[in-house]
Amino acid sequence: MIAETVCxxxxxxxxxxxxxxxxxxxxxxxxxxxAYSLVPxxxxxxxxxxxxxxxxFSPTAWAGFVLLGCAWVLFATTRAVERRRGGTRKERRAAARGTEQSGGAVAPAASAPSLPQAGPPATRPSGRAAAAPRSDDDFSDIEAILKKHGI
Structure with a gap:
């Protein structure tokens, strides 16, 4: 009755x-x-x-709202935990199966040695002759930037 009077x-x-x-x-x-005043x-x-x-003014309704809030908190918490773990259990199993099929290695090409094979000294180029142009190119860019800024 009061609500109707207020409206x-x-x-x-x-x-x-x-x-x-x-x-x-x-x-x-x-x-x-x-128009706005006719809405109430x-x-x-x-x-x-x-x-x-x-x-x-119903305690049952307020209890229902509290339960809805608890459900929302549980959904949000489980979603946050899923994101930390890397997805759902089904997604983790699929990722594990994909890794097993590729031989278990993260990068198959990573098993190759990164240094060239040691051979006779005549077949290897000298270290200074081969490295000098590359390092000059790398440092020339850096030097150009430093000169541009007056350093």
Whole structure:
């Protein structure tokens, strides 16, 4: 009963403000204010306000909202744990099967040695002759940047 009275008073006040706004020749704003002020009365007439008032003062409804909150927290927690572990159990099994099929190595080419095979000294190029142009190219870029900044 109190909720309906409050909604009626809010609507009456809104319609009064709309009338003052229309008197100032702001008809578009007045129409918009009138539309907003009719919403509370419409909610009272449809019974939504009574249902909301009964729900707001019902301990059973509040217990239901608390249970919904707990369920949401559980869903969010399990999702966060799933992300930390790397997906669902099904996704982890599929990833493990994919690794087993590829021979268990992360990168198959990584098993090859990174240094060239030692051979007779005549077939290997000298270290200084081969390394000098590469290091000059690398350092020339760095030197150009440093000179550009005056260092």
């Amino acid at each position: 009626s008073a809010v609507s009456a006040a809104g319609l009064g403000i709309a009338a003052v706004t229309a008197y100032r020749r702001r008809f578009l704003s007045a129409a918009r204010i009138a 009365v419409a909610l009272v007439m449809t019974g939504v306000v009574g249902w909301l008032a009964d729900t707001a």
